[in-house]
Amino acid sequence: MKLLKFGGTSLANAEKFLYVSNIIEKNAQSEQISVVLSAPAKVTNYLVSIAEKVIQDNQVLEIINLTEIIFIDLIKDLAKRQSNFCYIETKESIKKEFIQLRKIMHGVILLKQCPNNIRAIIISRGEILSICIMKSILKSKNYNVTVINPIEKFLSIGNYLDSTINIYESKKRIKNMIINKNNIVLMPGFIAGNEKKELVVLGRNGSDYSAAVLAACLDANCCEIWTDVDGVFTCDPKIVSDARLLKSISYKEAMELSYFGAKVLHPRTIEPIAKFKIPCVIKNTTNIKSTGTLICSKDSSEEHFLKGVTYLNDIVMFNISGSNIKNMNNIIVRVFSVISRNNIKVILITQSSSENKLNFCITEDQTNITLDILDKELQLELKNGLLHPFQITKNLSILSVIGSNIYKKQDIASKIFSSLGCSKINVLAIAQGSSKHSISLVILKKDVLKAVKNVHNTLFYNKKIIHLFLIGIGGVGSTLLKQILKQKSFLEKQNIEIKICMIANSKKALVSDNTINLLKWKTNFEKTKKQFNLTLLNKIIKNNHLSNSVIVDCTSDELLSEQYVNFLCNNFHVVASNKKANTNTLEYYQKIRNTISKTNRKFLYETNVGAGLPVIKTIQNLFKTGDNLIHFKGILSGSLSFIFGKLEEGMLLSEATQEAKKLGFTEPNPCDDLSGIDVARKLLILAREAGHEIELKDIKIEPLLPNTFKKYKDVDKFLLELKKLDSHFLKRMKNAQKSGNVLRFIGTIEKTGDCYIKLEEVNANDPLYKVKNGENAFAFYTNYYQSIPLVLRGYGAGNNVTASGVFSDLLQTLS
Template identity: 55%
Template sequence: MRVLKFGGTSVADAKHFLYVADIIEQKKRQEQVAVVLSAPAKITNHLVNMVEYTLNGINIESNINDAERIFIELLNGIAHVQPGFNDVALRNIVQKEFFKLKQLLYGIALLQYCPDRVHATIICLGEKLAIAFMEELLIARGCNVTVVNPVDKLLAQGGYLESTVNIPESTWRIRRSSIPNDHIILMAGFTAGNEKSELVVLGRNGSDYSAAVLAACLRANYCEIWTDVDGVYTCDPRKVPEAQLLKSISYQEAMELSYFGAKVLHPRTISPIAQFKIPCLIKNTNNPNGPGTLISHIEVDEANPVKGITHLNNMAMINVSGPGMQGMLGMAARIFASISRAGISVVLITQSSSEYSISFCISQSDVLNACKVLEEEFHLELKNGLLEPIDVIKDLAIISVIGDGMRTQRGLSAKLFSALASAKINIIAIAQGSSERSISVVVEDHMTTMGIRVAHNMLFNINQIIEVFIIGIGGVGQALIDQIHRQQKWLKNQNIEICICGLANSRVSLTNANGINLDNWRTELIQGKEKFHLESLVNLVQKNHLLNPVIVDCTNSLSIAKQYADFLANGFHIVTSNKKANTASMTYYQKIRMIAKKSRKKFLYDTNVGAGLPVIENLQNLLNAGDELIQFSGILSGSLSFIFGKLDEGMSLSEATIAARIHGYTEPDPRDDLSGKDVARKLLILAREVGYELELQDIHIESILPEDLNVTEKKVEDFLLKQLPTIDHIFDTKIRNAHKEGKVLRYIGEIRNNGCCKVTIKSLDKTHPLFSVKDGENALAFYTRYYQPIPLVLRGYGAGHNVTAAGIFADILRTVTWKTRDY
């Protein structure tokens, strides 16, 4: 025997209804089946609203018409496809049932009161008609059908609107019925009968429970719950697209997941099937060949100790505290007894170790009632100051991590708390079940989705996620985009998922939280209409709950650099080749680092000094290991390295500068390179990195251009072709003099151990580590306590779009700071 339950979306229209009939017939060929149906989607909502609106004097004509239309369209659709389907008889049944419904609602309107018994009769109409429709459809297909009336066969105890089935008695009643083995059994879900044979319902969404009860009564081999999702996921896939389908979970895990908010199963469904060890399979009506999720008595999966993350929204926490709590016996009993008498469900409980307070979570809709009963229970204690006024924190949510294997795994709580902390989510309370298969945290309600995403990414995702926003789409920016595009697949194989979610230049920006199509980004950017604004990026990140957003600044803009503090404060990492922030005032320099530390975000700028060379990272490693800089000497400009190398080969200064510009080594205006200010900025960054609190004006700069050469009023082309050649003879003389001594000219930056920094032209002999550096290379010689007399030398290309982009790319990858699944 196999019990099949189909939810409301599975019988929502004729197409789905026919799918369900196909599944039933296919399963019938394997073994006898019993089928439980919910009402078609939206019907129960309409019926509940009809009662509520009638009591409040609201017109319900549209609700009645909409509900009746759903059934008529269902009939018409099935009759159009299925020969022999008796839609005429069913149409009469629908008309009669809706006539009765209107009479009941008319009586409610007159009395301005709806007895629970009548309420129950109204809201189960959808299931009753769904069974009638399925019976006629299966008969039309030549099947033998027996309809079981749940009011007669399922004995329930409790109120008319929330009852629990007595399984032993119901088993006897069902087994007393003689049902041929070749018959399909049909039963309406959600419904049962009390001792007086009156109709009662099993609570909202109780059809799952009906199926579990029927499976228990029949001692079925399997219970299948057919719905509109593929099974149970690691968390809600609507909130976390990366959620993974679970192949199997235990009864206990399913119970915890459903209790803490998983929507696939009703919490009471698990108990009957667990009691008789009946496997339960969750399947998708729209994907019948999918594997689904099996709920059964399984061994602990050591490889996957965490099975799911679930949540409950719209919660409130009530705190009962005061000096009267300490040492007073029975306080907890009185608190929860009063809450129980009020019919309020307590979801989570936590108590301070000092016994000074007890806190518990309930639905926010129950807060007023809870406070009322507590104030009545503890009237004297509150009056005499033994208890403080009842404290309520609203707008909360509970996030729970669940799994049988958690009992034997260390560090899971630390991982969860670390993930929440990384997203700046405050944990208000913590609770762990005595079974140790769940850990729950209470957070602010509006942080739920972000909390679930970061926790899921920490505990389940193999891939680390980096969401990149690139500002500045010049040569370096374009090279970076191309590099990321080429490497995305390779990085995915290394468990790093990087996507570009934003591009911006001085005119327009383009954003897509799911990642921009890099095959066509140029066209899309041109067609963009929005300008770049920090506020729009912050809204995008918050709305889409991005996990690891990174601002990448490929500009030379001071206005962008001035926003770094705001970027960091709003949750972005920053990767930049722009030197303006690190060479601004010392006050701003320190502010950026303070905010980065406070917000736990990274500020990475290795390309500020050495383009693709890992200068800053290596220097920081030396300092962190206790090394100390004694002296520094370096060629810090790829363009000037190229120019001075060409001077060695016999080119004039003007010819070498033009050649450097053609190769793309210089700034758009080569005077920015020849002035020495760019080298000075790099030198200042290095000096500040080792602890010298200097400003840019503290760097002594020897410009390549003589002071009496007026270059400010000339166009670039005029400067290169007319003005720069006028000083070629000066450098010709310097080169000849250097060569006579066996030396070469190099433009270098120096830091002395007294903090003196200067940028200057120097003649170097063959013993100097910078002697052979040319052709666009950078070279940095660090003389330290550990590296002397032979210095640590970092050498490589220091100019070019691809080299700089590669350095930025390396910094972007450094924003991945933690590992997953390494229990």
């Protein structure tokens, strides 16, 4: 015999009831089937609200009427969909149940109280009616049905609202039943009976527990729990989107997973199937093709010994300590004896014998009662100063890693602690060894989601993941996304994955909890209505729990650059093509460096100076090894390199500028390039890298343009006005060429830290003589490179090379 159990979401409406009946019918073709049903979705919530009088007395009848309508509408729909469905008979059964329920509630309202025995009757109506409806469906399909009454057949021990079934006695009772081998067996979940044959309920996840017990009583060869998820995952898929579905787990692993927070099964459900060695499969009614997860005696996939990362919230840790206690063991025995007598569940225990200290964790709702009983039990020790006052730490969570014989695996603990350390998460207590199958850590509740995500990734994927938050999708930003998409397969081979969590411009943002599809990002970005501003950005930053999160700034926004310290303090790396942070005040420049040192985050900005050229890395490595800058000269503007190269070929200044803009070499307004301010910013960055503490205003710029040009904010007007300077620059270029020289716009840094920028004539022996067509060139004269300078030369402008430089910096965050 096979047992099938269906949860409330699988029975939410007529269509789903029929779908479940089809599953039952299909299974019944090969063997006898027994079925346990929960109440339809939301029904139990309504009944609980009635029983607990969450609502006002005058609303009780309204809720009862609403609940009755749910059932009547459900069977009306069934009558339309299923031929021969016994609508009248089923409706009468439903009406009788609700007449009885109204009588009960009338008495409750008069007495102004609802005893637990009455509450149990009220909240279990949904399961009884589920069986009534399913019986009618199966009868309409010409199946014979045997209904087991759990009040008669399940003997329970405990209170009315949270009882435990005596399996052996219940098994005897069910064995005495005469069940036709051709019948489908139905039983409502969640319900049992006490010695007085009164209805009791089985507490949280009671229907699953009912199913496991019935499987044991019927000697079922398999127990299938049908729910709304594909099975047991390595982590909650709502938290970790790429959690893996487990093909199989052992009973012990399932027990540990459920004990430490996995919501698929309750520990009580696993006990009966483990005791009687009944295989259990967790399956999904909405995805019938999924194989689900098998829970059995021995896991068949032991090579994947890790099984999950789980957590429990709302935990409190008690600390009991005393420097004058001679026999701490006696105290421990008394503490746990009194806790056990009061039915308080201790989740985790750690002890330090050297410090006479004991820590234990319980759920937050048991804090006051635990404190009261310990105060009474240990009042003499507290009064005489043998014990310190109890320390109670609230707002905690327990993170657990589950796996077969996990204690034998030497590197698991180190990986967990490394992951938490990288995320700056403190561990308050650890328990390993009390179970062969788990390691549990106590951490702050506010850190638990971040911890779960990072530990899961470290243990199950060991992938190097970058979580990218991109701001700025102009030429460089959009090209970066193309390059990331193009390199996806290559990076996968290197075990690297870039997850795009946000794409934003100055107006709006596209945000994803997992990763944005780069094949459709433009379409989805157009559709998004989420406005982008610093408030939204700060909210995203504060709520971020992802490891190796990187903000990439491909804008030229000064306000955004002033948020870098905030980003770094919130555990983000920063990669910037935006030069504004490094050319801000010296105070802010140094503040960023101090923050990097404190947070151990990275601030990478290779493209600030040479686009894709490795200028910053090169000089940083030189200076780290003891070299010093004596003199620097360079062409730091790709756009001006292009423009003056074209002038050398006889093109006019306005024409060359217009072509440079067309090719994407210039800023949106070419006036910014020709003003020399962009070159000044790059020179300032190099000077600061060399150790000179200067400001942007200290750099002397010999302007290419008259001051009157600054007023032209409109690009077309600026380009039109630029024609007035064509003859002047044509004349200067021809004069230089007469002497065998060329004109180059050069930035210089002296050993003293003096910096200046001007248009110079250079001869054929100068390393900058042949630099044109958008190339940059950097000539460093240092202690190590004196007579012949270290020269870096290559394209220093254009979307492709700049995006490539940003991409390179992005990958550097993994090192």
